[in-house]
Amino acid sequence: MVVNNIAVDGYENLINRIKEHNIVEGGRHPQFVFFIGSKLPETGESWCPDCVKAEPVMNEALKDERLTTYSRIDFVTCYVGLRDYWKNPSNSFKTDERLKVSCIPTLLQLNSNNRCLNKDEDFTDAKIIVNFLVRGQ
Template identity: 30%
Template sequence: MAEVVNASADNFEVALKDSEQRSQQGSAILLLLFLADHDAALGRSWCPDCVRAEPVINKAIESSSRKGRTVRLLRVYVGDRPTWRSPSHPLRIDRRLQLKGVPTLIRWENGSIIGRLEDYEAHLENKIEELLS
């Protein structure tokens, strides 16, 4: 079964702590997915890589859930393009995350990264499956 929680840079720390606790209680795989915000004028995300990757990631998580794995997805929206492009963006300067681009998919366990897919590979189904196994 998959559980999805949405967060932003502003409430990331609280959402991460809660997700860590819930994942540990239920022995769930915890994934952090960093995405660009939706642009109302476009009717979708301003980031074409996010538009391409998100449905593939969701499909892989659903498939993994059907196989009996419990997955908790913390979906973190990084902001609009100018906000994300700032070198001082809080998620860019977070030493634990070292985010360089979106989308970024991270498998998180015991307070650290145990696997990650960067923006150029986050849409590859086989890579997502490897991250989940």
């Protein structure tokens, strides 16, 4: 399996990536976006403590051998900005009808009626994430 793993910073870059690669409209492979808080320059870690905990679990899940049965998964890590931007109820991640991201971390499957994982406990065990990814095929 090939995990096409891309990182983008901010809403505009995510939307451009989706448009450039026709991710939402006719992708032949499962397509996921992992929304997390942007990293602080002084620490190199996200400002969001739940995201800091979730990131290594997500990385572990992406290495799981059960994913090798699929030819390809498109996986985008999207950094949603710093805390003040994220907390604004009118930020684009929250208002875009295609995304409707209400909390972070969130793992969203595009092209699937926006099936998602977004509870803190969803990101405590790589098996939960792998099961979500596998169901996306």
